[in-house]
Every structure is written in C-alpha cells, then in structure tokens.
Amino acid sequence: MIQHEMRVAPRWQIVWSGLLGLSLIMSPLVMSVGLMAAPAIAQSVPSSIRRAYTLMDQGLVNQAIALFERALRQYPQSPEGRLGLAIAYRRAGRDADALQAYERTLEVDPNNRLALISIGVLGGYRPEWQVRGIAALDTVLAIAPNDMEARIQRATLYRYQGRFEEAIADYNLALQANPSADTVLGAAQAYAYGGYYQQGLELFNRYAQLTRNPIEGAAAIPYAIALQERGNSAQAVQILETELRRTPAINGTTIRMRAALAVAYAASGLSDQANSVLQPLRGRQDSRMILARSLNQLWRYSGNPAFAEEAIALYRQVLTRAPNLTIGIGREIADVLSGFPSEQATALNLYTQLVQQAPDDRGLQIQQAALGRELGVISKAEFLQRLQTALQPFPADPVQQRLVARSLTQLDSPDPELLPIYQTLLNADINEPLLNIRTAQIYIQQNELNAARNALAAYAATPEGRDPLIAQLLLAEIDRRDGNLDASAQRYEAIVASNPRDNGILTGALQGLAGVRQTQGRVGEAIAIYDQIILRNPQDVAKPLGRASLAYRAGLMSDTDAEAILNAWLASRPLTDTPPELFSLVGVLPASPQRDPLYSALLQADPNNVPIQLRQVQVIAARNPNQAKELVNQLVARNPDNLNAYFVQGQLAQDLGDLRLAGQSYERILDRFPNNTDALTALGGVRFQQRRLDAAAQLYQDVLAIEPTNPTAQTALIGLTAAQGRRLDALQQLEQLQFQHTATGVQDEALSRQIQEIQEGFLQQRGFQPPWERY
Numbered sequence: 001m002i003q004h005e006m007r008v009a010p011r012w013q014i015v016w017s018g019l020l021g022l023s024l025i026m027s028p029l030v031m032s033v034g035l036m037a038a039p040a041i042a043q044s045v046p047s048s049i050r051r052a053y054t055l056m057d058q059g060l061v062n063q064a065i066a067l068f069e070r071a072l073r074q075y076p077q078s079p080e081g082r083l084g085l086a087i088a089y090r091r092a093g094r095d096a097d098a099l100q101a102y103e104r105t106l107e108v109d110p111n112n113r114l115a116l117i118s119i120g121v122l123g124g125y126r127p128e129w130q131v132r133g134i135a136a137l138d139t140v141l142a143i144a145p146n147d148m149e150a151r152i153q154r155a156t157l158y159r160y161q162g163r164f165e166e167a168i169a170d171y172n173l174a175l176q177a178n179p180s181a182d183t184v185l186g187a188a189q190a191y192a193y194g195g196y197y198q199q200g201l202e203l204f205n206r207y208a209q210l211t212r213n214p215i216e217g218a219a220a221i222p223y224a225i226a227l228q229e230r231g232n233s234a235q236a237v238q239i240l241e242t243e244l245r246r247t248p249a250i251n252g253t254t255i256r257m258r259a260a261l262a263v264a265y266a267a268s269g270l271s272d273q274a275n276s277v278l279q280p281l282r283g284r285q286d287s288r289m290i291l292a293r294s295l296n297q298l299w300r301y302s303g304n305p306a307f308a309e310e311a312i313a314l315y316r317q318v319l320t321r322a323p324n325l326t327i328g329i330g331r332e333i334a335d336v337l338s339g340f341p342s343e344q345a346t347a348l349n350l351y352t353q354l355v356q357q358a359p360d361d362r363g364l365q366i367q368q369a370a371l372g373r374e375l376g377v378i379s380k381a382e383f384l385q386r387l388q389t390a391l392q393p394f395p396a397d398p399v400q401q402r403l404v405a406r407s408l409t410q411l412d413s414p415d416p417e418l419l420p421i422y423q424t425l426l427n428a429d430i431n432e433p434l435l436n437i438r439t440a441q442i443y444i445q446q447n448e449l450n451a452a453r454n455a456l457a458a459y460a461a462t463p464e465g466r467d468p469l470i471a472q473l474l475l476a477e478i479d480r481r482d483g484n485l486d487a488s489a490q491r492y493e494a495i496v497a498s499n500p501r502d503n504g505i506l507t508g509a510l511q512g513l514a515g516v517r518q519t520q521g522r523v524g525e526a527i528a529i530y531d532q533i534i535l536r537n538p539q540d541v542a543k544p545l546g547r548a549s550l551a552y553r554a555g556l557m558s559d560t561d562a563e564a565i566l567n568a569w570l571a572s573r574p575l576t577d578t579p580p581e582l583f584s585l586v587g588v589l590p591a592s593p594q595r596d597p598l599y600s601a602l603l604q605a606d607p608n609n610v611p612i613q614l615r616q617v618q619v620i621a622a623r624n625p626n627q628a629k630e631l632v633n634q635l636v637a638r639n640p641d642n643l644n645a646y647f648v649q650g651q652l653a654q655d656l657g658d659l660r661l662a663g664q665s666y667e668r669i670l671d672r673f674p675n676n677t678d679a680l681t682a683l684g685g686v687r688f689q690q691r692r693l694d695a696a697a698q699l700y701q702d703v704l705a706i707e708p709t710n711p712t713a714q715t716a717l718i719g720l721t722a723a724q725g726r727r728l729d730a731l732q733q734l735e736q737l738q739f740q741h742t743a744t745g746v747q748d749e750a751l752s753r754q755i756q757e758i759q760e761g762f763l764q765q766r767g768f769q770p771p772w773e774r775y
C-alpha cells in the first residue's frame with residue numbers, strides 16, 4: 001500500500017542545482033591570481049622575454065603583450081614566455097586569451113602550478129570553463145593534496161556545476177583546517193543546495209558568528225531554502241522579501257531570489273503569491289531552468305497540474321536548447337522527469353547520455369538501471385546484475401558512496417533483494433537518512449514489523465527525521481498490518497489534518513485511509529476518500545483504477561464495468577506501465593485466460609505480488625491442475641521464508657479441494673505471524689469447509705479481537721450461526737449489520753444476498769414460497 005504513495009511526486013527530497021547561481025567568492029586565491037606578480041626570471045631566459053616582464057611590472061601591460069607575442073614567435077617553446085603572456089592577458093582583462101595562454105604553458109610545463117591554479121580560477125568565470133578548471137585543480141591536488149586554496153576553489157567550481165556531493169567532500173577537508181569565513185559560507189551553500197539542510201543551517205550560523213554580519217545577497221537564497229525545508233517558511237519569506245526590496249531590478253541574483261521566494265510562498269500555502277512572484281521570469285531566456293525548478297516545487301506543494309505541465313515544458317526547452325548540460329543539471333532534470341510517467345522515456349535517454357559522459361559515476365548507473373527496470377526495458381535479473389556491477393567493489397570514495405546512496409533512496413518501492421545493499425550503505429555510516437526509510441519499506445513488505453519500527457526510529461534520530469510525516473505514513477501501514485486499524489486510521493487522519501504542503505504525502509495519507517476504511521467495511525467512506533484523491537490528482541490516470549478496485553470489491557461495480565475500465569487502461573498504456581492501482585484491479589477481478597499475458601507482465605514488474613500470482617496459477621489450474629500445483633511447489637521451495645508463496649499455495653489447494661494442504665499452508669504463515677488476519681481468515685474458511693465449525697468460529701473471533709470491524713470475519717461468523725441451525729439469530733445479526741452499513745451510506749449487495757439466502761431457506765423449511773420465486 002505504501003509503495004506507491006509518492007509515485008507521481010518527482011521525489012521526496014528536491015535537490016537544487018548549481019544553476020541557482022552562486023556569485024564567485026573573492027577568496028585570497030582569486031585575488032592573488034588576478035593581480036599576479038611576475039615570477040622571478042632567470043638570466044638564462046631570453047632578454048626580450050625579460051624586457052616584457054619588466055614592462056608588465058611597470059604597468060605597461062599592452063606593450064608587454066606585444067613584446068611577449070614577438071618574443072614567442074622567436075622562442076615558441078619558452079615556458080616563461082608563455083606564462084608571462086598569459087599573466088599579461090589576464091591583467092588586461094582578456095580572460096579567454098589568458099586561458100588559452102595558460103593552456104599553452106602546460107603544453108611545455110604540464111605541472112606548472114601557477115598556470116594550473118590560474119585555469120582553476122578562470123573556470124569560475126564562465127560555465128563552459130568550469131570542467132577544465134576542475135581538471136586543472138585535480139592535477140594540483142594530485143601533486144599537493146594539502147593545498148587548501150586549490151581544494152576550496154575546486155569545491156567552488158563543483159558547486160557551480162551542481163555537483164554538490166563532490167563540493168561537500170572538498171569543503172569538509174577545508175573546514176578542518178581553520179577555514180576563513182568565506183570558506184564556511186561556501187560550504188553552507190553547498191550543503192543547503194545539496195539537500196543537507198540542517199548541516200547547511202549550522203554552517204550559515206557559524207558564518208554569522210564569525211563575521212557578525214547578516215546573510216545577504218546571493219547567499220541568502222540557499223539560506224532561505226534551508227530554512228523553508230526545515231519547516232521555517234515564514235522566516236524564509238521574510239528574508240527573501242527583504243532582499244528583493246533592497247534590489248528590485250531583474251538580474252541573475254534576483255531571478256534566483258524570486259524563484260526561491262515562490263517556493264517559500266507555496267510551502268506557506270500561498271500559491272497565488274507564488275505564481276505572481278514568478279510572473280516576471282516567464283518568457284525570459286535566462287531563467288528557464290530556474291523557473292522550471294520552482295514550478296516543479298509549486299506543483300509539489302499545491303498539486304496543481306498546471307504547474308507540473310509548465311515545468312515539464314521548460315525542462316524540455318532546456319534539453320533542446322542547451323544539449324551540453326553539466327552532470328549536475330542533467331541529473332536534476334532526469335530525476336524530475338523520471339517522476340512523470342509521460343516523461344520517463346526522455347529521462348531514461350538523458351540518464352544514458354549522462355552515463356556515457358561520466359562512466360565512473362555509479363549513482364548515474366544505478367538511476368539508469370532503476371528507470372529502465374521501471375519501464376520494462378530491462379528485466380529484474382538484469383537490473384540486479386547492473387546494480388551488483390555498479391557496487392563491486394563497494395566504492396571507497398565517500399563521494400561515490402553518497403551518490404550511490406542517494407540513487408537508491410530514489411527507488412520509491414525498493415525490491416527486498418536490495419536489503420543487503422541498503423544495510424551495507426547504512427553500515428558505512430553515510431549521511432543519507434532516507435536509507436532508513438527505504439529499509440523500513442522493505443521490512444514492511446516482508447512483514448518484519450519490529451525491524452521496520454527500528455529503522456524508522458533510526459530515521460527519527462537524524463535531523464531530517466524531525467519532519468515526521470514520511471515516517472508516519474509507514475507507521476500507519478505497520479499499525480494496519482498489526483491489526484490496529486483504529487490507530488492506523490488516526491495516524492492517517494492526523495497527517496491529512498496537518499494539511500501537508502507536499503501533495504504526495506497528502507495523497508499517500510488519503511490512500512492509506514481509504515484502505516483502512518475498506519478493511520473496516522466502511523466502503524462508502526473509502527470510495528468518498530478515493531474521489532478526493534482523484535480530484536487532487538487529475539493528472540494521475542491510474543487513480544480511477546484504484547477506485548474501480550474498491551467499488552468492485554464492495555460489490556458496487558459489475559464485472560463488465562470493472563473490466564471495461566481495465567480494458568480502457570490497457571488500450572491506452574503500454575504493458576510496461578504498471579502502477580500499483582493496476583495490480584489492485586487485476587488482482588481483485590476473477591482469473592481470466594485472456595489476461596494471462598497481463599499477469600506475466602505484472603509479475604515481471606513485481607514477482608512477489610500474491611493476488612497476481614494467484615490469478616496466473618488459477619488460469620494454469622483450469623487447464624492443468626498438476627502443472628499449477630507443481631508451479632506453486634517450486635515457488636515455495638525456491639524461497640521457504642516467502643510467506644506470500646504460502647498464501648498462493650493455500651488458495652490453490654482450496655480451489656482444487658485439497659483442504660488439508662490449504663490448512664497447512666495457512667498454518668505455516670501463522671507459525672511466524674500469529675496475528676496475521678488474512679491467514680486467520682483464510683484458515684477459518686478452510687475449517688468451515690471441513691465442517692469444523694467450532695474451530696472456524698474461534699479463528700474468526702481471533703480476527704475480530706484484532707480487527708473488531710473486520711467485515712469478512714463478521715459475516716463469516718453470522719454464516720456459521722446459520723449453519724449451526726440458528727437462522728433467526730443469523731438473520732437478526734445480518735439485518736443489524738446492514739443497518740450499520742446503510743447508516744454510513746453503503747449498500748452492501750453481499751449482505752443483501754446473504755439475508756435473502758437465509759430468508760429463503762427459512763421459509764422453505766416452513767413450507768412457504770418466498771415472493772421472489774412466485775414469478
């Protein structure tokens with residue numbers, strides 16, 4: 001149930017890219033290179049080059065350039081001449097010429113520190129120079145790992161590139177070496193833009209304490225983002241409104257401020273103000289990416305599909321008009337588009353391009369494989385193989401570890417086979433709290449509820465875990481599986497009442513509450529809740545499938561109507577599009593040979609789905625019962641700890657009349673989980689068929705002790721009362737139950753049929769002919 005809470009939401013945790021913009025911090029390194037003094041020149045250097053240096057020292061830069069150029073025609077291999085020309089170009093403000101001259105210096109002196117450092121600094125001047133600047137600084141740090149000026153400048157360039165994990169790794173080393181206030185501020189921005197909001201806020205506060213200055217200008221943007229993401233939207237709004245009043249003109253910094261302010265407004269529930277503050281950015285060529293990012297956030301908070309559609313269109317423009325994206329920006333766009341079913345093919349193509357561009361980035365490899373698996377492009381076996389390849393050997397580099405961790409946390413419904421990988425990452429003490437959330441999800445799938453609670457407790461102990469809503473969704477599901485339906489409903493209702501701005505969380509809570517109400521037999525409420533879900537998510541074409549499943553299960557929709565909804569979906573969507581709502585509807589409909597290819601496609605996507613496994617086995621059993629039994633036996637033998645396989649085995653055995661095997665199958669489940677109400681109910685049905693009525697009654701009473709309003713157990717006990725000859729008592733109980741349902745707006749056709757059957761038998765026993773038989 002939980003696995004699809006966030007399906008259409010791009011991500012729980014939005015990563016802001018370096019294109020939000022960061023003004024170049026004028027560190028001592030930058031200033032010293034900009035005003036670089038001429039190096040000491042040996043007497044062996046040609047006299048013309050020495051004269052050029054003298055002219056440059058005297059401030060006669062243009063004359064020095066002319067003399068350097070003439071001297072290099074005579075001495076083209078002179079490293080001193082090439083370096084001097086580069087410095088002169090730099091002093092004259094001819095940055096592009098300076099960059100080329102520094103590159104030519106490296107042709108004859110590859111490890112020239114001054115040239116390498118200068119290229120690193122110039123890398124911060126234009127986006128297209130950033131990668132080259134990083135490479136130059138890589139060389140410096142390979143020679144001198146303790147060169148903190150080079151490391152800080154590389155961190156800055158990583159930050160511009162949106163490669164925040166790499167930036168943070170460099171800043172972490174710099175922060176251990178008595179950093180300057182500017183270094184602390186740069187690190188704070190990297191953490192905040194990288195999604196580590198609590199650490200970012202701590203560094204912003206450290207900067208403020210060091211300087212006694214407020215956080216203003218471009219740095220106020222990530223500061224406000226961190227405040228907003230940590231639940232302080234009001235202060236974020238105040239800071240950004242103040243900055244915009246100070247500088248109202250539209251420029252690179254105020255564009256980013258408007259974008260951040262719009263998100264802060266949306267987080268405060270002020271969607272109209274959010275839309276209004278973005279209006280000056282629409283139609284501008286220099287704000288497409290920034291505007292797309294903000295609109296995506298507005299959709300996240302408001303659920304308004306118009307924001308999502310506008311954001312997608314802008315992301316597509318960026319891809320079309322700026323094909324040579326940085327890794328950080330490309331990853332961000334792919335991450336966002338992968339959350340929209342209509343854009344997943346584009347996202348997969350983009351991941352593929354990025355993997356080719358950065359073949360050593362294991363995180364990108366995992367994201368590419370995960371989306372390929374979701375789209376059905378690769379099989380589950382191939383996905384797991386790619387994952388093992390990406391993780392063997394396990395990366396020693398902390399940056400790659402964090403990239404891998406973040407990639408795996410983006411899997412909304414992680415496969416249980418990934419549990420050892422998640423545990424390895426957790427044991428590596430990687431700062432990625434959502435690993436605990438994904439681990440908890442796997443434990444819930446496996447019904448290891450105490451282990452899931454422990455994982456959620458570990459999440460709650462982190463700074464990010466202070467926001468309880470994600471964990472509350474999972475705790476509500478744990479309560480449901482434990483049979484604590486009232487507690488589960490209360491958690492879901494509390495989430496809904498808090499009116500979370502994240503539409504994915506709100507939708508997840510409503511969907512969970514609908515499931516609980518269905519289990520409690522309050523089907524009318526469940527369907528009404530589902531109508532709210534559809535209203536809030538008009539762009540999610542899978543939600544009507546979920547409503548149809550509910551209505552069909554409650555007897556409020558015919559086979560024909562339910563199958564018509566299913567067939568309409570199948571006619572409009574590829575078989576690789578397998579939302580959880582599709583599993584729900586297909587699993588509740590009777591087995592059909594015509595749907596055998598669909599069962600195979602769904603099991604390819606989720607091999608452990610019990611209702612779909614059962615439907616496929618039932619189709620096989622209709623033509624070859626022995627083949628079906630053998631298939632189920634193999635399923636059990638392959639994984640004896642997989643309780644789902646025993647449900648399939650038990651139901652098939654019942655279908656085939658092997659009540660002894662059916663009972664043993666359900667007992668195997670109850671040996672591990674005595675309070676599993678599904679197994680108790682199923683075993684009660686077996687005992688009823690075996691005419692062991694007292695045992696059946698006890699099992700149904702056990703179910704009601706756990707779930708007092710369980711409709712299956714209620715009606716089964718009434719059926720037992722009738723079977724024991726107490727038809728009047730059974731009829732009174734059914735009429736009372738029907739009255740309760742009618743009071744909640746539910747017309748339960750199954751109850752009506754059961755009442756009719758008892759009345760019919762009762763009258764026939766007394767020699768009367770019921771009125772419905774007279775015509």
